[in-house]
Amino acid sequence: MDKFTVLDLLDLELKEQNDLRLSCIGGRPGLEREIVVPDINRPGLALSGFFDNFGGQRVQLLGRGEYAYLQKLEGENNYDTIREFFTYSIPCCIFSHSLQPHPRFMELAEEAECPVLQTDLNSSEFATRLNRALGNIFAPTRIIHGVLVEVFGIGVLITGNSGVGKSETALELIERGHRLITDDSVEMKCVSGSIIIGSAANAVTGHHMEIRGLGIINISHLFGVGAIRDQKQVQLIVDLEEWDSSKVYDRLGTGDNITEILGVGIPTVTLPVKPGRNVPIIIETAAMNERLKKMGYYSAREFNQNILKWLESENARALYFQKKDIF
Known part of the structure; x- marks a missing residue:
């Protein structure tokens, strides 16, 4: 500073x-x-x-x-x-x-x-x-390359390699009624030692987006002032990457992937990108799922517990019939 x-x-x-x-x-x-x-x-x-x-x-x-x-x-x-x-x-x-x-x-x-x-x-x-x-x-700060959007009240930081489609994904989210905080350069501040607040690293370019083939667009002029906000707490990170057929991706969501920024752990989801995948709607679902987690409801854990109960009941039923056959 x-x-x-x-x-x-x-x-x-x-x-x-x-x-x-x-x-x-x-x-x-x-x-x-x-x-x-x-x-x-x-x-x-x-x-x-x-x-x-x-x-x-x-x-x-x-x-x-x-x-x-x-x-x-x-x-x-x-x-x-x-x-x-x-x-x-x-x-x-x-x-x-x-x-x-x-x-x-x-x-x-x-x-x-x-x-x-x-x-x-x-x-x-x-x-x-x-x-x-x-x-x-006086809060510790860090600049991160990515796009910060607000989706259903959750601050979502979209990261990934250059050209993977971060800005295009954010543009589709804005079209669907969500809000942009900043594109390309996100300034992170650690407030109170446990909250990460994201805002534009440059206030002049904050509410503009760069779309390859289209150029620089002004989100507030195109979609109105309701499509932007100045800052937002970062509550979820979505990392976009090119689809790798040799890589095993999480299919259950029972694990807790965390990315640490300025000493604060933030839940992270890795989304593989390939033609035919509707990434914006997946990000919307991830944001809603994160809201459920904050309310104490974990879909993946509940599913896992239900499977275990079902297996236990099946084993008990099989054991019961085996004993009946013996007598």
């Missing part, structure tokens, strides 16, 4: 429930300070003079409790701990509830060139939004 500064934090284009609603009220010379960790610190103990294990490299969030203590220090004309507070390389201070710090605090912040930001959100809501935003920014 490139350097992420306080100015970048202010410039984040987040919408609706993700909007941080930040504004800078002081310390503008320090807006180029880098944010190096995706964590927030509440500096109540530090302001009281206890700096052991102080998270000075974190964004400092000051709510009503910290603000009330700052007012108490102002009434006592005691600014020693505030001066010591600003000796640390703090990325920025953020006041929630639209709180306005007292002038002496602002003077010390200006002297230290530490940005002071303000939001009208309450502390808990702002902390949730900021943690989510920083988690996405």
